[in-house]
Amino acid sequence: MAFLGLLSAAxxxxxxxxxxxxVVSEVTAVRSSDVSGAPESVDGRTxxxxxxxxxxxxxxxxxxxxxDPEKYxxxxxxxxxxxxxxxxxxxxxxxxxxNDRGPYxxxxxxxxxxxxxxxxxxxxxxxxxxxxxxxEKP
Numbered sequence: 001m002a003f004l005g006l007l008s009a010a011x012x013x014x015x016x017x018x019x020x021x022x023v024v025s026e027v028t029a030v031r032s033s034d035v036s037g038a039p040e041s042v043d044g045r046t047x048x049x050x051x052x053x054x055x056x057x058x059x060x061x062x063x064x065x066x067x068d069p070e071k072y073x074x075x076x077x078x079x080x081x082x083x084x085x086x087x088x089x090x091x092x093x094x095x096x097x098x099n100d101r102g103p104y105x106x107x108x109x110x111x112x113x114x115x116x117x118x119x120x121x122x123x124x125x126x127x128x129x130x131x132x133x134x135x136e137k138p
Contacts, residue, residue, distance in 0.1 A: 007104045044131055070115045073112075082099070085135060
């Protein structure tokens with residue numbers, strides 16, 4: 001019976017998958033002073049962030065792109081693929097592009113790539129509240 005439950009859950013995740021192909025542009029890290037004028041859309045929400053382990057390198061993301069721990073990318077359950085976010089933790093900020101779905105751990109809202117987590121000092125705690133603002137394009 002447990003096998004059928006797992007099979008059903010896996011099938012559900014497969015059917016909910018977003019197959020829209022998104023090419024992630026190179027996004028560079030920015031310091032918090034560089035994003036002070038960022039628009040406050042998405043209400044500049046506080047979210048709980050974690051990060052991808054480097055052992056996932058090369059695994060496909062929901063966008064179809066292979067996970068690269070040195071790119072500035074993120075996973076979110078509902079934001080559109082290709083959405084650029086400014087993510088701040090303590091006194092550091094980074095700009096990332098959503099290219100995956102998740103996280104699926106209870107209480108987590110955002111998964112960051114290893115490089116993005118390193119840039120904002122998230123490697124030590126592993127999970128922490130971060131401030132997230134959607135980057136509005138002109």
